[in-house]
Amino acid sequence: MQNQKLAKQLMKKSKTARYERFGRLLCLSALLLIMVIVIGIIAFIATKGMSTFMKDHISMKDFFTGTIWNPGAKTPSGHAAVGALPMIVGSFLVTILAAILSTPFAIGTAVYMTEISPKRGAKILQPVTELLVGIPSVVYGFIGLSVVVPFVRNTFGGSGFGILSGTFVLFVMILPTIVSMTVDSLKSVPTYYRQASLALGATKWQTIWKVVLRAASPGILTAVVFGMARAFGEALAVQMVIGNASLMPHNLVSPASTLTSVLTAGMGNTVMGSLQNDALWSLALVLLAMSLFFNLLVHFIGKKGAFSK
Amino acid sequence: MNRMQKQSQVAMGLLRAIAGFVVLILAFLIGYIFITGLPNISWKFLTSPAKAFSAGGGIGIQLFNSFYLLILAMLISLPIALGASIYLNEYAKDNWFTSTIRTAIEILSSLPSVVVGLFGFLLFVVQYNFGFSIISGALTLTIFNLPLLTRNIEEALASVADDQRQGGLGLGLSKYETIIHIVVPAALPGIISGIILCSGRVFGEAAALIYTAGQSAPALNFADWNPFNIDSPLSPLRPAETLAVHIWKINSEGIMPDLTKVSSGSAAVLVLAILIFNLSARYIGRKVFEKMTSMD
Numbered sequence: 088m089q090n091q092k093l094a095k096q097l098m099k100k101s102k103t104a105r106y107e108r109f110g111r112l113l114c115l116s117a118l119l120l121i122m123v124i125v126i127g128i129i130a131f132i133a134t135k136g137m138s139t140f141m142k143d144h145i146s147m148k149d150f151f152t153g154t155i156w157n158p159g160a161k162t163p164s165g166h167a168a169v170g171a172l173p174m175i176v177g178s179f180l181v182t183i184l185a186a187i188l189s190t191p192f193a194i195g196t197a198v199y200m201t202e203i204s205p206k207r208g209a210k211i212l213q214p215v216t217e218l219l220v221g222i223p224s225v226v227y228g229f230i231g232l233s234v235v236v237p238f239v240r241n242t243f244g245g246s247g248f249g250i251l252s253g254t255f256v257l258f259v260m261i262l263p264t265i266v267s268m269t270v271d272s273l274k275s276v277p278t279y280y281r282q283a284s285l286a287l288g289a290t291k292w293q294t295i296w297k298v299v300l301r302a303a304s305p306g307i308l309t310a311v312v313f314g315m316a317r318a319f320g321e322a323l324a325v326q327m328v329i330g331n332a333s334l335m336p337h338n339l340v341s342p343a344s345t346l347t348s349v350l351t352a353g354m355g356n357t358v359m360g361s362l363q364n365d366a367l368w369s370l371a372l373v374l375l376a377m378s379l380f381f382n383l384l385v386h387f388i389g390k391k392g393a394f395s396k
Numbered sequence: 397m398n399r400m401q402k403q404s405q406v407a408m409g410l411l412r413a414i415a416g417f418v419v420l421i422l423a424f425l426i427g428y429i430f431i432t433g434l435p436n437i438s439w440k441f442l443t444s445p446a447k448a449f450s451a452g453g454g455i456g457i458q459l460f461n462s463f464y465l466l467i468l469a470m471l472i473s474l475p476i477a478l479g480a481s482i483y484l485n486e487y488a489k490d491n492w493f494t495s496t497i498r499t500a501i502e503i504l505s506s507l508p509s510v511v512v513g514l515f516g517f518l519l520f521v522v523q524y525n526f527g528f529s530i531i532s533g534a535l536t537l538t539i540f541n542l543p544l545l546t547r548n549i550e551e552a553l554a555s556v557a558d559d560q561r562q563g564g565l566g567l568g569l570s571k572y573e574t575i576i577h578i579v580v581p582a583a584l585p586g587i588i589s590g591i592i593l594c595s596g597r598v599f600g601e602a603a604a605l606i607y608t609a610g611q612s613a614p615a616l617n618f619a620d621w622n623p624f625n626i627d628s629p630l631s632p633l634r635p636a637e638t639l640a641v642h643i644w645k646i647n648s649e650g651i652m653p654d655l656t657k658v659s660s661g662s663a664a665v666l667v668l669a670i671l672i673f674n675l676s677a678r679y680i681g682r683k684v685f686e687k688m689t690s691m692d
Binding site: 103104106109114116117118121127128131132191195196208212215217218222225266292293313322326347350371374381382 | 401414415419422475478484486500503508522539600607641671673
């Protein structure tokens with residue numbers, strides 16, 4: 088009798104063990120919740136975005152190559168006017184131009200911070216980049232509206248609203264992202280690379296250009312891709328300075344639009360379930376797909392270029 | 397001096413100039429925001445409600461909404477992020493499951509905030525029928541906030557020395573007890589500065605909110621603190637335009653007569669708040685670092 092009771096007690100999980108299991112499950116469920124959210128976002132936006140093609144029977148070709156955006160109306164040739172090309176072109180143009188503009192500045196700053204003056208880098212430039220990251224995008228948009236747009240208007244003509252203003256605003260916005268990630272990758276280059284190069288008689292510049300930057304290039308590439316992802320997804324700052332005309336951009340100073348700008352400006356003015364609304368969700372789907380693509384790219388570069396120790 | 401050395405010196409000079417230029421950009425931005433904005437800030441501006449068609453409006457309600465949404469979003473996201481980061485840092489094994497989840501968190505953190513906002517709109521505003529409301533906004537901000545907060549807390553947990561865990565386990569505590577009673581308190585300073593940094597980001601976010609918390613700020617009755625009344629400041633079902641959304645809204649509509657004054661004042665308040673968040677996170681981080689490294 089006594090033995091049986093004891094055996095039962097020993098077979099049962101102790102209070103601590105149960106508490107342990109409970110805690111572990113609690114933490115796991117929090118993690119799974121995040122997982123569910125991610126899957127939910129992708130699934131919801133994908134289903135909504137596909138309904139333009141499935142329910143409203145718009146052909147993919149019309150959507151991706153059409154240049155007239157006026158959902159609900161027809162183009163002169165009789166197709167539905169849901170050509171998203173102007174927005175797609177606009178998004179890619181501002182992203183690529185901003186990346187081209189910011190990359191040299193970002194790399195220069197990062198090299199200064201790690202190779203030339205690490206002390207001043209840590210003391211001044213580190214907080215500077217952190218503050219630049221911290222400034223909210225609406226504030227960038229507001230400054231773009233009150234400084235960059237008039238500047239572009241007076242220097243390059245046009246209304247000032249357009250791809251060029253968007254590029255300038257995004258240039259400043261993605262600069263700190265690229266700088267801080269480039270700094271990380273420069274720091275991960277082993278010191279003996281530099282010492283070996285200097286010992287061979289190379290100048291400081293030759294060491295930086297031919298050794299350090301080469302060794303860190305996958306990391307720098309990742310940084311630039313991250314910057315581009317941020318630029319591509321940035322909504323309000325761009326929307327405030329780009330002019331919001333869903334037309335193919337003729338030049339850099341004519342009003343244009345991006346995927347995000349049309350989404351923010353248009354979503355409130357359409358009725359759920361209408362073609363106008365579905366077409367907007369398709370734009371959101373394109374945005375989501377591009378964001379996933381940038382992620383994939385980062386993974387790919389990271390796998391190829393990781394420092395083998 | 398030979399040619400190569402000269403080239404090197406020129407290049408160094410150029411790099412210095414670039415770094416200086418970046419500092420100048422920030423100096424210009426901060427200078428511009430504060431010089432144009434600070435003169436517009438007064439007690440009246442900070443407390444009175446906005447006016448859509450006439451000059452002299454303030455940002456009182458928007459400011460309150462920003463803080464209320466921030467606090468709610470943090471209250472919801474903190475337990476989730478804490479649980480997730482504990483699992484990732486303490487329990488997770490290095491296998492496909494963990495790497496899938498890490499990838500998912502990475503994807504979530506790199507999603508454009510407008511996409512997160514649209515998801516919130518679809519799920520909370522339309523599906524659950526919460527409408528444009530505080531609760532929709534807070535839940536959407538939670539999604540926006542989770543990946544970064546999880547990463548920050550995980551970093552704080554990872555920086556706790558293994559000795560601490562071994563000490564706890566050696567005393568006969570279970571793993572979970574060790575984590576809750578030893579590791580988390582030891583990581584608390586890092587966790588707090590992580591929370592403050594995330595707060596700055598959430599405070600300035602607008603794209604995720606325009607279609608969830610809405611773009612209007614109805615008058616509030618600040619004498620009524622019953623959350624079930626619709627004009628109470630605490631009511632979770634009222635639409636709530638935040639400060640960041642307000643700046644975007646008045647600039648894209650452009651009908652307010654003193655538009656530049658109000659937006660530069662609001663921008664200055666926003667940046668000031670974020671500066672305070674950042675500086676206090678740094679300060680707390682440093683204080684704690686000093687405390688942990690000096691043996692007293």
